[in-house]
Amino acid sequence: MGKDYGMIASRVNVLWVVLSAVGGMALGAWYMGSRIQSPAEMAARTAPPEPSPILVPVESRVLSTDVVTRGTVRFGLPQPVSIAPSTVKGGAGLISSLPRPNTPFNEGEVLMSASGRPVFVLRGAAPGFRDMSPGTSGSDVQQVEAALARLGFDPGPVDGNYDQKTSAAVERMYQKAGWDAFGPTREQRAAIAAIERDWSDAARSRLAAETARDTAVKAVAAARAIGEQNIRQATIDSAARYGTAKQLADARAGKSLLVEAERARGTHAAAMADADIKTQVADRALVVLDPRQTEMTKAAAEAKLRVAQSAQRKARVEAELAIENATREASLADERIKAAEGAVKAARLEGERSVRAAQEQQTLSEFDVKVATERFERLDRELAAARARLGIQVPADEVVFIPSLPIRVHEVTAVVAGSASGPVMSVTDNELSIDSQVAIEAAPLVKPGMKVAVDEQALGIKASGVVETVANTPGTRGVDGYHFYLGVKVENTPVPLAGFSVRLTIPIETTKGAVIAVPTSAVSLAADGTSRVLVDRGGRQEYVTVQPGLSTGGYVEVNAPNGQLVPGQLVVVGYKTAEPVAMK
Template identity: 30%
Template sequence: MGSRITSPEDAAARTAPPMRSQITAPVAKMALSSRIVGRGDASFDGAVNIRVETSGLTTPPIVTGKVPAVGSMITEGKALLEITGRPVIGLAGVLPMYRTLTPGSKGPDVLQLEQTLDRLGLDPGTVDDEYDTDTSRAVERLYEKAGYDAPEPDGRLTQAVDAAKAQVDTARNRLRQARAQLDAAKDANVRDTSVQQGAVDDAEENLVDAQEADGEAKFKASTPLPVSEIAYVKTLPRRVDEVKVERGGTVDGVVMSASGASLVVTLKVDAQTAQRLKAGMAATLDLGEGTPIAAKVRRITKNGNQYDVVVAPNRLTPSQLALLRDANVRVTIPVRSTSGKVLAVPVAALSSGSDGGSRVEVLRNGEADLVPVIVGLSADGFAQVAPKGNAELSEGEQVVVGR
């Protein structure tokens, strides 16, 4: 029993903590990269609402066909919908269609139309702000390319053309009669034919006036562009996100929403983080499967108290596109990096000297040696260091990170 009895002093000695020792880590040589990591939601870029102005229609705006499916693409110059049997053609432009354009119309909307027609290779003539005969013919080619008949002019304008043509025919007949009377007077050796000549001159002037009126009537009756048959969207092509109408239904403003054809990932950051980012920075997208996808920061916009960072992949395979669609994605954006491998120590190894400079404690031959250092980039718990002045620090040496 005596061999099993322990004094309080012995028990305390056996359970006492060991002598404190220094915790060290080696000086490493590595490439450091400071980065911002977060998660963002994938979506198609730049959603917009597409509306059709139907105030110019004389019948109810009933959807009769071409209703797109969600996920389909809207391309420029093609019908994105049919209303009362007529197409609504999608064109790229920032100014909405707000009136029917007819020959003789002038304004910035005409200029935008002619710029669009010219870009599509439809030859609107001189690109200016006036809707002329060349513009009208280019509009006809636009409809032909889309697979539809060109719009018809107002019935009153075609009636005016018929009336003007009749006036030309009448003026031409009167000129024929006046010339015949002048010729008859000359054949009869009438000395004074001034009356007959005056009648011919008047008839010729009347014919010129009638022909000019006929030309003007035909110009006004050339192909118009109805306000209800064009929908301008800022950029095309776009992907249909939501359809707000159905066949047989009535159009009332917005008919669909569409986003850009390119898929992007949007993550939210605070103001301090946003200041470290700029458009064009490289990034990577990681779904947790396979190789990360290379990307770039497209834009940074303020959204309330936060900032939206929009990141676009450089290139996507069909399988990657399928995985990314509507997914929540890990995004990594390097903001600084060292040029190659550098000396690095754990951040915990750094301390401040009496002069305010940084230093590390290096164990050499069992003794601690304080080495002043210049600190560079910090990332992932490590800091880039370089010995200051004549001090020395080498890869593999042990630095104290705790006790």
């Protein structure tokens, strides 16, 4: 049976060989028949094909000339963070908490803590160097006010003056962060109490000085009144003692009324005495001649006559004595006048002295009032200023200023329980920067502030940035001597680019906006030297004269009169010829 099976297999193989040979012969016959053509067919197939135009649309686009280079993305350069000592706290505290490296921080967040107190991070170009409290003013206060305003805590005018509104805003910032604001210290309150005591003493001293001044003013008025009264009294006393001024003047002129009066009185007394003697003489004569009268009566009459004669002599003597006395008194008129004038003058001088003494006392009392008032007002201002400063404070060791925020902790150099003074860590900007370079010939074209397109096609990265730094000399900051260092700041991007190598495209010349542009191959030169483009208008082609502008990246700006070119129109950039049909 095995033998029969081998014979059958051999026959099948032979059959397959025969069939393969027949099929190959048939295929060769078909191929040779397809290659045989008539002369007409060969002429038709060898004629050149008609060319067709290559059309592209007119575009509206921004054209620019670019500088292209590469760079490596990194976070900002590390910058140290230092804690300034606080005078109001009397010394540096101890660090109680520190952040971990790579921890990000935004403005207004607590960076670390020292002795149980927070250290806030705020944006500011100048570092903090002193304690701030109500009444403080300066650029550091203005930085705090600007930060408070950005954080939504209204500090009032951002004018660099730390007032009560600023104090209230600082307190709200502390409260929102979960901390108590730093209020007045025990020493500050004790200083306020001491000023208040001095102020009270000054107020009492001023009141006592004002009372003494009022008394002195009244004493001056009293001295004037007393002086005037003394002058009047002296005048009266002089008149009573020495006579009136007229009498004294008359006596000085020899017209003393007293002398005249004494003379008249003496004359009258003498006349009376003479009349009495004559009467007694007549009475005695009647008695003597009357025989009826007795001797006694005659003796009485004689006695009366003698008495009358004695009275006459007495009157004469007294009159002479009185006149003599009056004359002597009149002769002393000048001395009496001087005495009277002296008494009045003495009274006047005494009054003036008393008034002057009272005025001097008034001047002294007014000076005391001035000194007391100045001291009171000075202490009043000091007290008001001290009370105004007795608000919420910002100690120097509770805030650090960073020029650019947010930040990321780069390295922590301090340790917990160490002194909270001096450098404690370094941070970097949370914003990305790119270290790059440009060739010497391209460096003069690149300026800080220019926009930069950042991309890397292989990674699908696209971002934007701005030129931040262009070195002044080649070969600095790690680049070779044929290039200038270029620093680019990356604008906000959600893509984590740190550490990647990216391509940078810097537009050097731009059309400053979208313009009408066509491929450079669409522009040709006419016989008269003008530039033109061939526009396709639904199968009909027409030349349009244009004024070319900036050309870059394979495109050229064109300006056609009367709006003959608009975006979307088709222009001819070349022609293509159809492939010849293969001969069969």
